[in-house]
Amino acid sequence: MELKSIIESILFTSQKPLTVREMREVLSATADKSEDIFINSLKKTKDEELQQVLAELEQEHTLAGRSFRLACVAGAWQFVNQAEHAPWLKTLLGEKVRPPRLSQPGLETLAIIAYRQPVTRAEIEQIRGVAVDGVMQTLLERGLVENAGRAEVVGRPMTYRTTVEFLEYFGLKNLEGLPAADELRRIPVTKPKILLTADAEAIPDEPKLQGLDVDVGEDQLSVSLDAPPSEEGPSL
Amino acid sequence: MELKSIIESILFTSQKPLTVREMREVLSATADKSEDIFINSLKKTKDEELQQVLAELEQEHTLAGRSFRLACVAGAWQFVNQAEHAPWLKTLLGEKVRPPRLSQPGLETLAIIAYRQPVTRAEIEQIRGVAVDGVMQTLLERGLVENAGRAEVVGRPMTYRTTVEFLEYFGLKNLEGLPAADELRRIPVTKPKILLTADAEAIPDEPKLQGLDVDVGEDQLSVSLDAPPSEEGPSL
Amino acid sequence: MPENIVQLEIFEGPLDLLLYLVKKEEVDIYEVNLTKIATQFIDFIEQMRQLDLDIAGEFLVMASTLMYIKSRELLPVDKQAVVDDEDNEDDPRWDLIRQLVEYKKFKDAAGQLQVKEALQENIFARVPGKPDFEPEANPRRLSLSVFEIIGAVSSILKRYHQREESRDVFADRWTVSEKIESIIEFLKSKTVLQFSELFGQATSRVEVVVTFLALLELIRLKQVRVTQPEPFSEIEITEAPPEVVPMPQAGNGSVPPSEMVDPNTVPELPFFPH
Numbered sequence: 039m040e041l042k043s044i045i046e047s048i049l050f051t052s053q054k055p056l057t058v059r060e061m062r063e064v065l066s067a068t069a070d071k072s073e074d075i076f077i078n079s080l081k082k083t084k085d086e087e088l089q090q091v092l093a094e095l096e097q098e099h100t101l102a103g104r105s106f107r108l109a110c111v112a113g114a115w116q117f118v119n120q121a122e123h124a125p126w127l128k129t130l131l132g133e134k135v136r137p138p139r140l141s142q143p144g145l146e147t148l149a150i151i152a153y154r155q156p157v158t159r160a161e162i163e164q165i166r167g168v169a170v171d172g173v174m175q176t177l178l179e180r181g182l183v184e185n186a187g188r189a190e191v192v193g194r195p196m197t198y199r200t201t202v203e204f205l206e207y208f209g210l211k212n213l214e215g216l217p218a219a220d221e222l223r224r225i226p227v228t229k230p231k232i233l234l235t236a237d238a239e240a241i242p243d244e245p246k247l248q249g250l251d252v253d254v255g256e257d258q259l260s261v262s263l264d265a266p267p268s269e270e271g272p273s274l
Numbered sequence: 275m276e277l278k279s280i281i282e283s284i285l286f287t288s289q290k291p292l293t294v295r296e297m298r299e300v301l302s303a304t305a306d307k308s309e310d311i312f313i314n315s316l317k318k319t320k321d322e323e324l325q326q327v328l329a330e331l332e333q334e335h336t337l338a339g340r341s342f343r344l345a346c347v348a349g350a351w352q353f354v355n356q357a358e359h360a361p362w363l364k365t366l367l368g369e370k371v372r373p374p375r376l377s378q379p380g381l382e383t384l385a386i387i388a389y390r391q392p393v394t395r396a397e398i399e400q401i402r403g404v405a406v407d408g409v410m411q412t413l414l415e416r417g418l419v420e421n422a423g424r425a426e427v428v429g430r431p432m433t434y435r436t437t438v439e440f441l442e443y444f445g446l447k448n449l450e451g452l453p454a455a456d457e458l459r460r461i462p463v464t465k466p467k468i469l470l471t472a473d474a475e476a477i478p479d480e481p482k483l484q485g486l487d488v489d490v491g492e493d494q495l496s497v498s499l500d501a502p503p504s505e506e507g508p509s510l
Numbered sequence: 511m512p513e514n515i516v517q518l519e520i521f522e523g524p525l526d527l528l529l530y531l532v533k534k535e536e537v538d539i540y541e542v543n544l545t546k547i548a549t550q551f552i553d554f555i556e557q558m559r560q561l562d563l564d565i566a567g568e569f570l571v572m573a574s575t576l577m578y579i580k581s582r583e584l585l586p587v588d589k590q591a592v593v594d595d596e597d598n599e600d601d602p603r604w605d606l607i608r609q610l611v612e613y614k615k616f617k618d619a620a621g622q623l624q625v626k627e628a629l630q631e632n633i634f635a636r637v638p639g640k641p642d643f644e645p646e647a648n649p650r651r652l653s654l655s656v657f658e659i660i661g662a663v664s665s666i667l668k669r670y671h672q673r674e675e676s677r678d679v680f681a682d683r684w685t686v687s688e689k690i691e692s693i694i695e696f697l698k699s700k701t702v703l704q705f706s707e708l709f710g711q712a713t714s715r716v717e718v719v720v721t722f723l724a725l726l727e728l729i730r731l732k733q734v735r736v737t738q739p740e741p742f743s744e745i746e747i748t749e750a751p752p753e754v755v756p757m758p759q760a761g762n763g764s765v766p767p768s769e770m771v772d773p774n775t776v777p778e779l780p781f782f783p784h
C-alpha cells in the first residue's frame with residue numbers, strides 16, 4: 039500500500055473536493071487513532087509529497103482515458119465526469135440542480151442592478167416605477183445582489199451591486215458579458231431630482247471618464263459602470 | 275463515445291447503487307428528451323448488452339488494480355473502495371453505522387438457511403443439532419431472513435429464506451456468490467467403504483492421513499478440519 | 511479432562527463438541543475411532559453432571575446415541591447385528607458421521623460469512639456529494655440564458671418609455687417601426703446579423719435604444735430568431751423560418767396573419783412613441 043493509492047481512495051470516496059491541507063489532516067487524524075507503524079508514518083507527510091502524488095494521479099487518470107478524471111478546481115481536488123456524458127447525468131440527477139427561476143419583477147430588478155450598479159433602492163424604484171422591497175429581499179437572500187456601501191448623497195442611502203453568484207447563475211464571465219453591456223448602460227434615464235443634484239455636485243463636468251462614464255445633460259444622466267476588476271469572472 | 279463509457283459515467287455519478295433496469299431507464303429517459311441520433315439509439319439498449327458492458331467494466335477496473343473497483347451487491351452496481359483503505363475512509367466519513375456482528379450460532383443458522391433455502395426450522399435444527407428459536411428470532415428481526423411460505427409436507431411447517439438485506443450485509447452479488455455454494459447445496463453425503471469403530475482397527479498405517487485434509491474413497495469427498503477462520507478479521 | 515469443563519460454554523451443541531473431540535484426535539473424520547470419541551464425550555457429560563452443571567437436552571440425547579454405538583461394539587462380532595453393505599441407513603455410526611460432516615461444512619461456511627461480515631465493515635461506496643460535471647458542462651450555466659435579462663430590460667424600457675412619453679425623450683429621427691423595417695432589410699442581404707453589428711452604425715444613444723427596442727419587438731413577434739451558439743459567444747440574429755411563426759391572436763400589438771408572413775410589412779406598434 040502506498041501513499042498514492044491512499045490519496046486516490048480518499049478523493050474517490052470524498053463527498054466534496056479536498057484541498058491538500060484537508061488530505062494532510064485525514065492522514066494525520068488517522069495516524070492519531072492508529073497503532074500501525076505505517077499509518078503512523080504518514081502523519082509526517084509533507085505538502086510537497088502530496089502535490090507530487092496528486093500530479094501523478096492526475097496524469098495516470100488522464101492517460102487511462104476513462105469517463106472520469108482527477109481535477110483540481112480552485113485548489114481542491116476531486117474526481118469529475120467528462121462533459122460529454124452530461125445528457126445522461128442530468129437525467130440521473132433529475133436536473134434539480136438549479137433553484138427555482140426568478141419571477142419577472144425579480145429579473146427586472148436584477149437587470150437594473152446589473153447595468154446600473156452600484157445603485158440605490160430609490161433609483162431602482164424610479165426606473166421600475168414600483169416599490170421593490172419584497173423583490174430586493176429575495177435577491178439578497180438568493181445571494182444574487184449584495185450591499186455595496188452607502189452612496190455619497192443626501193441621506194447616504196445603501197447601494198446594491200450584483201455578486202459573483204449572479205455571474206455564475208447566468209453563466210457570465212464578467213459584467214462585460216451582459217448583453218449589449220456598453221449600449222444598455224448608457225440608456226438615458228432621468229434621475230430623481232434629489233439624486234441629480236447630489237451627483238451633479240459630485241461630478242461637475244467630466245464628459246469622458248474612462249471606466250466610469252458620466253454624462254450630465256440638462257435632464258438626462260447617463261452612467262456607465264464597467265465591471266469592477268475585483269469581480270472578474272468566477273474561476274471555475 | 276460508447277455505451278460502456280456512458281454506463282461507467284452514470285455509475286460514477288450516481289448517489290446510490292443502480293440495477294440494470296435503472297440504468298436502462300436512464301438511457302431511455304435521456305433519449306426521450308433528446309434529438310441526438312446517437313442518444314436516441316441507446317433507447318433500445320437491451321439488458322444483455324448492459325450485463326455484458328458491466329461485466330467488462332468490472333473486469334477492467336479489477337485489472338486496473340486501483341484503490342477502487344466496481345462492485346455488484348444484490349443486483350445493484352456501485353463503485354466501492356478496497357478494504358485496505360478503510361482506516362482513512364473512516365476518518366473521512368466516520369465509522370459505518372452497522373448493527374452488532376452476528377453471533378456464532380447466528381452465523382451457522384444463517385449459513386444453513388442461505389445454502390438450503392427454502393428450509394424449515396426442523397431441518398435447521400437437524401443439521402445444527404440444537405434448537406434455534408432464539409437465533410431465528412434475531413435473524414428475522416434483523417431482516418436477514420424471512421418467511422418463504424409453508425412446506426408441502428405433513429404439518430405444513432413454515433419455511434425460511436434469506437433476504438436482499440442478507441446479500442447487502444455480506445456484500446454478495448447474489449446467492450451464487452456464496453462461498454463453496456455447490457458443495458453445500460443439497461448434495462447427499464456418500465458413505466465410505468470402511469467405518470472404523472473398535473480401538474484395534476484404528477488408523478492401521480496411513481501416515482499420509484496425518485494432516486487434516488483427506489480424500490476418502492471413490493466418492494472423493496474431501497473434508498477439511500482446519501480451524502474455521504472464525505476470528506480472523508481482515509487486518510486493519 | 512478439566513479443560514473440557516472450562517470450554518463447555520463455547521460449544522454450540524453436541525455436534526460442535528464432537529467435532530472438537532474429533533479434531534483433537536488429529537485424524538480424518540471418516541477414520542476416527544468412534545468408540546474412543548464416544549467414551550470421551552460420555553466422560554465429559556458425566557463430569558458436568560457431577561459438577562451440578564445444567565446440561566442441555568441435546569447433549570444427553572447425543573450421549574445416549576454414542577452409548578448405543580459403543581455398546582454394539584462390545585458384543586462379540588458374531589452377535590453383532592448384520593449390517594447390509596448395500597443399505598447403510600440403519601448403521602448409527604454412519605448416521606452420526608454423516609451428520610458431523612454436514613455440520614462441519616456449515617460451520618466452515620459460517621466462518622467464511624464471518625470474514626465477509628468483517629470485510630464489509632471496511633467497504634465504503636462512492637457517494638458523490640454533488641454532481642461532478644466538468645465546469646463547461648455545468649448545467650447551472652446552460653438552462654438559463656442571458657435572454658431572460660434582455661426580456662427583463664425590454665419590460666422595463668417599455669414601461670419607462672410609456673411613462674416618459676410626454677417628455678419627448680427620443681429625437682424625431684428614429685422610430686421603432688423604422689428600425690424594425692431596417693433590421694428586416696438588413697437580414698435580407700445578410701443571413702446572419704451579429705448583435706454588435708446591429709448597433710455598429712448607431713449615431714446616438716437614442717438610436718441604440720430604438721434599435722434595441724425594435725429587436726426586442728421582432729423577437730416577441732417571432733419574426734427573427736436570436737441565438738447564442740455557445741456560452742459567452744456573440745449573439746446572432748437570423749430571420750425566423752416562416753413555418754415556426756405562430757399567429758399572435760388577441761391582445762396588445764397583435765398583427766394580422768397576412769402581415770406576419772410578409773416580412774416587408776411592418777406592423778404598427780402601439781407601444782412606442784413615433
